[in-house]
Amino acid sequence: MPSACDPRSLASASGSDPCHIRPTRLLFHNIKFFNSIERNEMKFGIFDHMDRAHDNLGRQYADRLQLVEAYDEAGFYGYHLAEHHSTPLGLAPSPSVFLSAAAQRTTRIRIGALVHTLSLYHPLRLFEEICMLDQLSGGRLNLGIGRGISPIEMGYYGVDMEAAGQIYLEVSEILLKAFESETLTYSGQYFGFQEVPVVMSPHQKPHPPLWYGVGHPNTAAWTAENEINIVCNGTAESVRQITDRYRLEWAAAAKPPTGIPLMGMSRHLVVADTTAEAHELARAAYEQWFDNLTLLWRLHDQAIPLSFPADFTEAVDSGFCIAGDAAHVRARLHSEVESAGVNYLLARMAFGNLPVEASLRSVELFAAEVMPSFEPVNAVSM
Numbered sequence: 001m002p003s004a005c006d007p008r009s010l011a012s013a014s015g016s017d018p019c020h021i022r023p024t025r026l027l028f029h030n031i032k033f034f035n036s037i038e039r040n041e042m043k044f045g046i047f048d049h050m051d052r053a054h055d056n057l058g059r060q061y062a063d064r065l066q067l068v069e070a071y072d073e074a075g076f077y078g079y080h081l082a083e084h085h086s087t088p089l090g091l092a093p094s095p096s097v098f099l100s101a102a103a104q105r106t107t108r109i110r111i112g113a114l115v116h117t118l119s120l121y122h123p124l125r126l127f128e129e130i131c132m133l134d135q136l137s138g139g140r141l142n143l144g145i146g147r148g149i150s151p152i153e154m155g156y157y158g159v160d161m162e163a164a165g166q167i168y169l170e171v172s173e174i175l176l177k178a179f180e181s182e183t184l185t186y187s188g189q190y191f192g193f194q195e196v197p198v199v200m201s202p203h204q205k206p207h208p209p210l211w212y213g214v215g216h217p218n219t220a221a222w223t224a225e226n227e228i229n230i231v232c233n234g235t236a237e238s239v240r241q242i243t244d245r246y247r248l249e250w251a252a253a254a255k256p257p258t259g260i261p262l263m264g265m266s267r268h269l270v271v272a273d274t275t276a277e278a279h280e281l282a283r284a285a286y287e288q289w290f291d292n293l294t295l296l297w298r299l300h301d302q303a304i305p306l307s308f309p310a311d312f313t314e315a316v317d318s319g320f321c322i323a324g325d326a327a328h329v330r331a332r333l334h335s336e337v338e339s340a341g342v343n344y345l346l347a348r349m350a351f352g353n354l355p356v357e358a359s360l361r362s363v364e365l366f367a368a369e370v371m372p373s374f375e376p377v378n379a380v381s382m
Helices: 007-012 057-074 095-105 123-136 151-156 161-180 217-225 236-252 275-299 312-317 326-340 356-369
Strands: 043-048 078-081 110-113 143-146 183-187 192-197 210-213 229-232 263-271 321-324 344-348
Touching: 057 095, 057 356, 078 095, 095 110, 095 123, 110 143, 123 161, 143 161, 151 161, 151 275, 161 183, 217 236, 229 236, 229 344, 236 263, 236 326, 263 275, 263 326, 263 356, 275 312, 275 321, 275 326, 312 321, 321 326, 326 344, 326 356
Parallel strands: 043 078, 043 344, 078 110, 143 210, 210 229, 229 263, 263 321, 263 344
Antiparallel strands: 183 192
16 A cells, blocks of 8 residues: 655655655554553653753753653653754754753653654664663653754754655664664665664664654544644644544444544643743743744744744743743643644753743742642544
8 A cells, every 4th residue: 555655755855844844654653652551641841942041051950850850750741942043042952962851860751852853873883872871761762853943953964854754764764674683784865784783772662652743634644544642832732733633533443442642732831830930931932932043044044944932921821832821821721622632742841041940930830839739631523
């Protein structure tokens, strides 16, 4: 049967949505997730761009590690770190380095890149890093994979956007093959191996749970078929189109409702003692984050293929940013989660110039007064 994403179609895939590019020649294994958790339970995680907060990079890393410890203690399910290059949007261009430190500072929270930009990696090197991280964390690694969204960043590394799709495809296939092999043999356009010894292995078998960024409902079919966790950006209404499609595909495949993977949505979140204080903090932080987000696109005079509002008030009105006291955030999040149909909410609690003390207070209030208010949700409700 021909695939919905034949390698020959990669060149025509949308550059604004890396989720259109996906491996097709190997079917991912059914994944048994963390302690066989039930999928009808609402979970909360953290998404971190690690965008520039100030000029002291060492202090920013120290502050983030302090926050990761707080996320762990507060009971967040996962910490997801972005990968970007040569941009103030992402000061963790090698996610594995920071995540290895985070693994040693935490005991429960799952960690991982969202996503590893596979088009920029040699597959053997990435495979070995994944195995190391999963072992160092005691089996708490989440494996996010993607092609990459920015032709500017990939261009700095000498990777053409048209080639990136095929490179991503080959790297993903090599990774999955290596997880199952004692020796690796592979022949592709960009990579070829002949009986390479595979001496590393991850803690989780056959490999850590897979995560993918989804920007279009059509991608939900592939991710549901392969039981992959997904994360979306966008309004609650646009995310609902994706989660509805995921559930339809899941049900059509006669998969058990309680086994449905996590379907996540990210939101900038600031919780403070008063809504006025939260808005004051969030406005300045969001404006700096958006400036970090758009810098490369503006420098190269290119259209920004992203849906985030430039204006803070618009971001609040559309639900991209939720700022307020605990009661306000709790009510708004209940509405957003119900409208989007997600069972996982990724909070962006450190962004822009938000002081680490404000982020720590957000974590404290969120864990005490927001998280407990969410009852288990029906994973197959429409």
